[in-house]
Amino acid sequence: MRLLIFLLALTVTQAVADDEPFIVVLGVAQDGGVPQAGDNDHPGWDDAARRRLVVSLGLVDPSSSERWLFEATPDIAEQLVRLGRIAPTRLRAPGLAGVFLTHAHMGHYTGLMHFGHESMGARGVPVYALPRMTEYLSTNGPWDQLVRYENIELRELTAGTPVKLNKRLSIRPFLVPHRQEYSEVAGFRIEGPGRSVLFIPDIDSWDAWDEAGVQLESVLAEVDVAYLDATFFADGEIPGRDMSGFPHPFIAHTMKRLAPLPPAQRAKVRFIHLNHTNPALWPGSEARKVIERAGYRVAEPLERVSLGAANPGDSP
Ligand SMILES: [Zn+2]
Ligand SMILES: [Zn+2]
Secondary structure: OHHHHHHHHHHHHHHHHHHOOEEEEEEOEOOOOEOOOOOOOOHHHOOHHHOEOEOEEEEEEOOOOEEEEEOOOOOHHHHHHHHHHHOOOOOOOOOOOEEEOOOOOHHHHHHHHHHOOOOOOOOOEEEEEOHHHHHHHHHOOOHHHHHHOOOEEEEEOOOOOOEEEEOOEEEEEEEOOOOOOOOOOEEEEEEOOOOEEEEEOOOOOHHHHHHOOOOHHHHHHOOOEEEEEOOOOOOOOOOOOOHHHOOOOOHHHHHHHHOOOOHHHHOOEEEEOEOOOOHHHOOOOHHHHHHHHOOOEEOOOOOEEEOOOOOOOOOO
C-alpha cells in the first residue's frame, strides 16, 4: 500500500513537473553563426557537431501548447524544426504565439524573412519589439512588406513594462547599451510561475550599464538563470583586428567582475552569443575548463531551464 502511495505521489509530481513552462536554447552563436561565411576550411561544414546556430531561445508552455521565440535568426528554419521536435504543434507554420526581438543586427531579426510571401506566407505572427525597432521594420523594405501582407503583426514594447503572455508567463523588456544604428537594443527578463531567466545576448560593456544606473550584480540577484553576452573570450582573439571596434564584455572580464559574488550567484551565469573565434564554444577546451572552474557555465544547444516552481532541476 505504501509503495502504491509512493508511486502515485511520484506520478503526480512528474505530471506537474512535465507541465511547467520552460526555456530551451535553440542557438548559442554570435550573429554570423559557426562556421561563419568565408571560413571555408572550418570543420563544421562537414561535421554537424562542429556547427553552432545563431543565438535564440524558445519558450514553451506545455499546459497551453504555446511556443514563443526570442530572436528571428538567419538559422530560424532549422530552429523551428528543433523547437517542433521538443514542443510539437498542429498550428499553421510557424506555430508561434509570438517572437521577441532584441535589435536590428543581422543575427537577431533577419530570420523574419522566412515568414514572408516567398517562403512560409505566415499569417499575423505577433512580433514584439521596442519602438525604434518596430518603426524600422514597418518603414524599411523588405520588412515593411511582411507588415503590409500581414505575415507579421508588430506589437510595440515599452522598456520596463512587462507583457503578460498568459496566466503564468510574462516578459519584461529593458534597454541595453549597445550599438544602435537602426534600433535601440533590448534585453528580456522571462518570468515564469516559479523562476525567471535573463536574456542579454548583446551589450557593449557592463560598465556602460553601470553608467546607465543598472548593476549586473543586482539584476543577477533577482533571477535564477542569466544568459549573458559572451561574444569573445579575451582580448586579442581576432588576430590583426582592433577589437575596440567590437565592443562586448570579454568572458574574462565578466568572470573577473563577478568573482567576488557567492558561488550560487556565479552559477546562474550561462555564457551565450559566442563568436566563431571563441574557444569556449567547445566542451573540453581549456577556455571552457577555466569558465567551469570559476563556477560559470556556457550555454549548450538544446539545454532547458524550467520556469516552474515544481521542477527546479534543469536538463541539458
Ligand atoms: Zn549579436
Ligand atoms: Zn548586436
